[in-house]
Amino acid sequence: MAVSNTSLLHGWRLFVAIAAVLIAFALAAFALQPDLAEGSRAAIRVTARTSFLLFLAAFTASSFATLLPGPTTRFLMRERRIIGLSFAFSHLLHAFAITAFGILNPAFWPARSALANLPGTMGYVAILALAITSHRSIARRMGPTAWRRLHVTGMWVIAAVFTYSYFKRVPTNFWYAVPSALLFTAFVVRWIAKRAQSLRRSTHARPSLPAA
Numbered sequence: 001m002a003v004s005n006t007s008l009l010h011g012w013r014l015f016v017a018i019a020a021v022l023i024a025f026a027l028a029a030f031a032l033q034p035d036l037a038e039g040s041r042a043a044i045r046v047t048a049r050t051s052f053l054l055f056l057a058a059f060t061a062s063s064f065a066t067l068l069p070g071p072t073t074r075f076l077m078r079e080r081r082i083i084g085l086s087f088a089f090s091h092l093l094h095a096f097a098i099t100a101f102g103i104l105n106p107a108f109w110p111a112r113s114a115l116a117n118l119p120g121t122m123g124y125v126a127i128l129a130l131a132i133t134s135h136r137s138i139a140r141r142m143g144p145t146a147w148r149r150l151h152v153t154g155m156w157v158i159a160a161v162f163t164y165s166y167f168k169r170v171p172t173n174f175w176y177a178v179p180s181a182l183l184f185t186a187f188v189v190r191w192i193a194k195r196a197q198s199l200r201r202s203t204h205a206r207p208s209l210p211a212a
């Protein structure tokens with residue numbers, strides 16, 4: 001599907017549209033369960049899945065723009081900041097659903113160890129750091145090198161939390177192999193794009209042979 005430059009859905013308008021869809025999905029997941037606690041659990045799962053799709057789009061945007069240049073990948077690149085902020089919003093809904101589940105099921109938090117909460121907490125710290133530093137004036141103050149270093153590290157921390165969250169569920173439900181495979185594919189796509197970029201750079205840097 002070609003996405004034109006003049007698309008109505010861009011910038012904050014795109015963010016509001018995605019946020020409305022995310023809220024609708026979370027509320028539908030909640031309402032479709034007969035029990036309130038089960039409803040909030042379903043909302044936890046749905047918000048984790050919407051977050052995952054948005055994360056994959058932001059994580060692979062520049063790689064796809066390198067490997068498959070075209071209007072769709074250009075759109076993804078241009079809106080990468082908004083997609084990242086939508087991912088953060090989806091994870092805010094994940095936090096709301098977890099809070100609701102903790103209130104409706106008082107045995108939830110006491111049954112979880114600090115170690116069990118560690119990956120998720122690290123994930124939230126990374127999401128918060130990326131969301132705050134996506135503000136243009138903060139990014140400018142940080143400088144491009146520090147900003148890039150933080151964003152690459154943060155994205156990999158979040159990727160690690162998703163890998164752990166999905167991979168550990170594969171033994172109980174084999175369908176979790178699907179998101180695990182998508183993550184692996186995303187890692188390979190990023191690696192291929194990085195190789196392609198460095199090959200392109202070394203080709204351009206090589207001095208051309210003098211004419212015989």
Ligand code: HEM
Binds near residue numbers: 041044
């Ligand atoms: C301390 C913070 C967090 C807590 C307490 C937490 C809690 C939970 C719980 C209880 C579930 C299971 C719902 C169920 O199946 O009944 C869940 C699912 C999940 N969470 Fe979180 N979470 C946290 C942070 C995160 C973060 C930061 C990420 C990703 C970056 C994440 C990704 C996931 C994924 C992928 C699932 C599986 C959803 C599915 O079944 O498809 N969580 N979380």
